[in-house]
Amino acid sequence: MKLRSTLGIAIGTLAIVGMLAGCSTATTSKPVGASEKDKLTIGVSFDLLNDIRNAELDAIKAAAKAKGDTIDFVSADQDAQKQASQIQDLIQSKSVDAVIVIAVNSDQIASSVALAKAKSVPFIAIDRAIADAGNVTFQITGDPIADGGLAAKEALAASGDRTIIQLVGALTDQNAVGRRDGFTKEIEAGGGTVAAQVPTDWDLTKALDGTANALQANPAINTIFIPSDYLLPSVESALKAAGRLAPVGDPKHVFLVTIDGDPNGCKAIEAKLLDSDVVTPIGQFGVQAIDAAHVAHSGKKPSPATAAVPGFVINQANQASESSKTWGCAS
Amino acid sequence: MTAPARSNRNVLRRVVGFLGEYPLIVAGLLLFFVFAAIQPHFITGSNVVNILIQASVLLIAGTGATFIVMTGGIDLSVGALMFLGAAILSSTLFGVLPPLVALLLVPIVTMIFGSLNGLAVAYAGVPAMIVTLASLQVFRGIGGHVTEQRSFIIPDGLRVAGEGNWLGIPAPIVIAAIVVILGAYVLRRTRLGRFVQAVGSSRSAAANAGLPVGWVLVAVYAIGGLLAGVAMVVQLGRLGAVQPTLDSGFELTVITAVVLGGTSLDGGRGGVIGTALGALILTIVENGLVLTGASPYIFDIVRGVVLLAALLTSGAPRRLLSWIKRDREEVLDTPLNGPSLH
Numbered sequence: 001m002k003l004r005s006t007l008g009i010a011i012g013t014l015a016i017v018g019m020l021a022g023c024s025t026a027t028t029s030k031p032v033g034a035s036e037k038d039k040l041t042i043g044v045s046f047d048l049l050n051d052i053r054n055a056e057l058d059a060i061k062a063a064a065k066a067k068g069d070t071i072d073f074v075s076a077d078q079d080a081q082k083q084a085s086q087i088q089d090l091i092q093s094k095s096v097d098a099v100i101v102i103a104v105n106s107d108q109i110a111s112s113v114a115l116a117k118a119k120s121v122p123f124i125a126i127d128r129a130i131a132d133a134g135n136v137t138f139q140i141t142g143d144p145i146a147d148g149g150l151a152a153k154e155a156l157a158a159s160g161d162r163t164i165i166q167l168v169g170a171l172t173d174q175n176a177v178g179r180r181d182g183f184t185k186e187i188e189a190g191g192g193t194v195a196a197q198v199p200t201d202w203d204l205t206k207a208l209d210g211t212a213n214a215l216q217a218n219p220a221i222n223t224i225f226i227p228s229d230y231l232l233p234s235v236e237s238a239l240k241a242a243g244r245l246a247p248v249g250d251p252k253h254v255f256l257v258t259i260d261g262d263p264n265g266c267k268a269i270e271a272k273l274l275d276s277d278v279v280t281p282i283g284q285f286g287v288q289a290i291d292a293a294h295v296a297h298s299g300k301k302p303s304p305a306t307a308a309v310p311g312f313v314i315n316q317a318n319q320a321s322e323s324s325k326t327w328g329c330a331s
Numbered sequence: 332m333t334a335p336a337r338s339n340r341n342v343l344r345r346v347v348g349f350l351g352e353y354p355l356i357v358a359g360l361l362l363f364f365v366f367a368a369i370q371p372h373f374i375t376g377s378n379v380v381n382i383l384i385q386a387s388v389l390l391i392a393g394t395g396a397t398f399i400v401m402t403g404g405i406d407l408s409v410g411a412l413m414f415l416g417a418a419i420l421s422s423t424l425f426g427v428l429p430p431l432v433a434l435l436l437v438p439i440v441t442m443i444f445g446s447l448n449g450l451a452v453a454y455a456g457v458p459a460m461i462v463t464l465a466s467l468q469v470f471r472g473i474g475g476h477v478t479e480q481r482s483f484i485i486p487d488g489l490r491v492a493g494e495g496n497w498l499g500i501p502a503p504i505v506i507a508a509i510v511v512i513l514g515a516y517v518l519r520r521t522r523l524g525r526f527v528q529a530v531g532s533s534r535s536a537a538a539n540a541g542l543p544v545g546w547v548l549v550a551v552y553a554i555g556g557l558l559a560g561v562a563m564v565v566q567l568g569r570l571g572a573v574q575p576t577l578d579s580g581f582e583l584t585v586i587t588a589v590v591l592g593g594t595s596l597d598g599g600r601g602g603v604i605g606t607a608l609g610a611l612i613l614t615i616v617e618n619g620l621v622l623t624g625a626s627p628y629i630f631d632i633v634r635g636v637v638l639l640a641a642l643l644t645s646g647a648p649r650r651l652l653s654w655i656k657r658d659r660e661e662v663l664d665t666p667l668n669g670p671s672l673h
């Protein structure tokens with residue numbers, strides 16, 4: 001009985017520790033420089049943490065530090081309800097001056113947007129556009145359709161007919177859908193052929209297996225569109241297993257084009273395994289989001305209220321000049 | 332009835348009996364022929380190898396989960412435990428070890444974490460769902476801290492279980508086959524296997540009979556943890572990278588394979604071979620959908636319909652078997668000079 005109750009307590013403690021460990025990490029940037037009244041406490045809520053999110057957080061922290069702001073960060077682990085609760089805590093319990101949010105879901109974030117509006121707390125959305133954009137103080141995202149189009153132009157610029165595998169991210173993610181649509185539209189206009197679409201749900205194993213299956217069904221494949229550098233290792237593994245992973249210039253080489261510009265992409269460009277990467281300018285997200293928080297806190301409206309920043313291309317031809325601007329190459 | 336007719340009936344009864352025991356074979360063959368009719372590449376030898384490689388991780392993790400579900404338990408933490416194993420393997424602490432040592436140590440570590448689940452279920456009286464839901468958070472949390480939620484590329488030396496070829500057979504297939512055969516043997520032919528079935532059928536009856544119920548529960552969760560580690564070693568070998576969301580939600584796929592394979596969530600009934608068939612069916616569906624060029628929007632619909640159809644089909648041979656048995660009883664009950672039913 002004693003063992004039983006001791007174990008029960010131990011499990012309870014372990015569960016609480018785990019939940020604390022798994023849920024969120026609060027971090028702050030030490031304020032420097034600015035006068036006390038201009039220093040803001042800004043709540044930052046992300047959908048999850050991975051390489052690109054860490055880089056986006058670093059950009060926000062750097063911009064905040066320059067203005068003397070304090071950052072209170074939480075991650076929702078891809079749980080929309082958890083994100084709503086976390087934002088409620090930031091606004092009501094911690095009384096932050098503004099919130100910067102990457103929404104888990106662009107529709108389900110509506111209640112948080114309404115709460116921020118009711119409490120007169122500026123709500124700034126980055127990376128993923130919010131459906132209820134009219135009530136958002138400021139929104140800055142990439143331009144997924146333009147980025148997909150840029151990726152397609154890179155593929156079409158390669159010599160010879162293009163027979164393409166198109167990987168698709170989660171179909172509930174507007175960035176994934178936008179990248180797919182932009183790519184498809186441009187490829188169709190340019191006369192390329194998408195031989196197979198591979199749904200991945202942003203899952204590495206699905207990307208690996210799906211690519212292997214598509215290569216199996218279409219031996220003539222010579223191009224793969226990967227909608228995020230996140231999935232690049234899976235595609236490389238599938239090509240390696242099929243005996244088709246070869247550097248640029250090798251007759252066996254399969255043309256690869258991705259989006260994001262993360263460290264994986266940067267290393268693959270350097271290793272001559274990746275042809276082109278459409279780089280998302282995430283540094284601008286951080287600077288403009290913090291600027292917008294200050295403008296809104298001073299009682300003005302940021303103008304324009306929304307911004308969609310298209311990416312730029314780093315490829316084998318321009319990597320020497322573009323790598324310094326690519327966030328993944330700097331980390 | 333003539334001797335050849337009786338012999339034919341015996342063969343039919345054996346075939347139907349076998350299919351009654353493993354009804355998913357019918358569903359699997361149906362699926363196989365449908366996809367093969369639509370896409371000729373589907374039936375090639377290289378694609379069959381492809382399917383087996385892709386099913387390997389699910390086969391291994393599913394074997395471990397079968398032991399747990401057979402006791403009436405459940406493990407919601409298997410995906411998180413695999414992520415934790417991957418995080419540990421990618422950590423600098425393990426980076427200094429020779430690759431083979433690191434690959435062997437990680438499943439032992441995950442086995443220890445798995446047995447903690449078992450201790451909680453067996454001796455703290457907490458329902459398995461609650462214990463493993465909590466440990467899911469704990470394992471993913473620890474993994475997140477170890478990796479700092481960043482991605483890592485795995486060195487080639489650690490990819491042998493995913494990329495290697497042993498005696499000309501891809502390593503994932505060899506490992507999965509060994510695990511499935513061993514798992515089926517342990518569950519059917521050993522004392523532990525009989526204890527697992529007894530505990531799953533009735534925990535209180537097993538305890539009254541003097542069986543070490545607590546240790547059986549710890550053992551099955553330890554086996555589940557060990558095989559989660561082995562599955563992770565294979566998976567990481569194939570993927571070549573650790574990402575923060577690795578295997579998020581994989582537990583549902585594992586449980587689906589186990590249940591599809593005929594193992595009862597109430598425990599006591601089922602087996603590893605059924606789970607293996609379930610895992611293969613799930614993989615065949617994924618493979619076939621990509622090969623036939625299905626729209627990404629219909630993937631979920633087809634998955635759901637196939638699951639339902641497989642479950643319905645799996646009931647058909649059982650019903651046929653019971654019909655033949657009933658028919659046989661009627662024949663035996665008929666007076667010798669009475670009318671023949673056939």
